[in-house]
Amino acid sequence: DVKVTQSSRYLVKRTGEKVFLECVQDMDHENMFWYRQDPGLGLRLIYFSYDVKMKEKGDIPEGYSVSREKKERFSLILESASTNQTSMYLCASSSLGLETQYFGPGTRLLVL
Amino acid sequence: QQQVKQSPQSLIVQKGGISIINCAYENTAFDYFPWYQQFPGKGPALLIAIRPDVSEKKEGRFTISFNKSAKQFSLHIMDSQPGDSATYFCAANNFNKFYFGSGTKLNVKP
Numbered sequence: 001d002v003k004v005t006q007s008s009r010y011l012v013k014r015t016g017e018k019v020f021l022e023c024v025q026d027m028d029h030e031n032m033f034w035y036r037q038d039p040g041l042g043l044r045l046i047y048f049s050y051d052v053k054m055k056e057k058g059d060i061p062e063g064y065s066v067s068r069e070k071k072e073r074f075s076l077i078l079e080s081a082s083t084n085q086t087s088m089y090l091c092a093s094s095s096l097g098l099e100t101q102y103f104g105p106g107t108r109l110l111v112l
Numbered sequence: 113q114q115q116v117k118q119s120p121q122s123l124i125v126q127k128g129g130i131s132i133i134n135c136a137y138e139n140t141a142f143d144y145f146p147w148y149q150q151f152p153g154k155g156p157a158l159l160i161a162i163r164p165d166v167s168e169k170k171e172g173r174f175t176i177s178f179n180k181s182a183k184q185f186s187l188h189i190m191d192s193q194p195g196d197s198a199t200y201f202c203a204a205n206n207f208n209k210f211y212f213g214s215g216t217k218l219n220v221k222p
Contacts (some may be wrong), residue, residue: 004155031208040121042114042201043156043212050208058209090155099144099205103155 003027004104006091011109019078021107023091030096032074034058034066037088037106049074050096081111115139116204118213125220131189133216135202138183144205147176147187148212151198159200160187192220 007022025032031050035043035058045058047066055066063085067075074093078085088108092101117136125131135145144163148156162169162176162185169176175188189196197220202213 033210035212040214042116042118042214043203043210045209045211048209092155094208099146099161099208100158101146101210103148103157105153105155 004091004093004102006089006104006107008107009105011107013078013081013109013111015082015111017078017081017111019081019109019111021076021078021089021091021109023074023076023093023104024072025074025091025093025102026072027093027095027102028071029093029102030071031094032068033092033094033101034064034074034076035090035092036060037090043090046076081109083111085109086111114214115211116202116213118202118216120216121214122217123219125192125218127192127194127220127222129192129220131187131192131196131218131220133187133200133202133218134184135186135204135213136182136184137204137211139204139206139211140183141206142204142211145176145178145185146203146205146210147174148201148203149198150201150215156201189218192218194220194222196220 033048034046091104146161149159150156
């Protein structure tokens with residue numbers, strides 16, 4: 001079974017803090033994705049990566065950065081957290097050439 | 113601007129009834145249309161998917177109907193069960209980028 005794990009299920013941070021969200025997949029997938037999920041807006045793509053050290057902006061990259069130093073790990077970084085970044089963050093992975101995405105359980109982030 | 117429009121936002125169906133969720137898209141370059149099911153506290157999981165060269169795909173009680181000319185596709189859940197209560201997302205794929213609908217919260221009453 002494909003497993004995508006996220007480092008935290010719940011996080012509470014203060015405005016201005018630097019926040020790291022970690023995602024690890026165990027299926028040797030090339031592609032990894034970060035989404036945020038908000039009520040009424042569905043899932044919106046923040047960043048994705050096709051390979052180690054490669055990244056591409058999604059639809060809402062402002063205020064976020066990513067890091068992919070190893071194939072299995074994809075990190076989302078909030079450089080200076082703001083209250084409008086309070087959301088559910090979902091990581092996903094997929095194999096090159098196959099469209100099925102496998103999602104982690106999500107991290108619910110609250111920025112105060 | 114949402115690339116994939118999904119309706120309704122919420123749906124209440126009696127046990128044994130048919131649940132229907134609709135999605136529409138504009139970009140004709142989309143070539144893969146999955147539906148994801150998400151239970152509370154969990155990430156979305158692939159339920160069923162279709163490609164545009166097929167008009168219908170059925171897996172158990174779940175059917176996707178696809179209308180290429182109208183750029184619409186829908187999910188039908190036959191004999192809906194309380195265990196089907198979840199949020200459903202349609203999506204469309206183009207070059208490994210996915211665009212998701214806004215989600216439909218389905219509640220199946222016993």
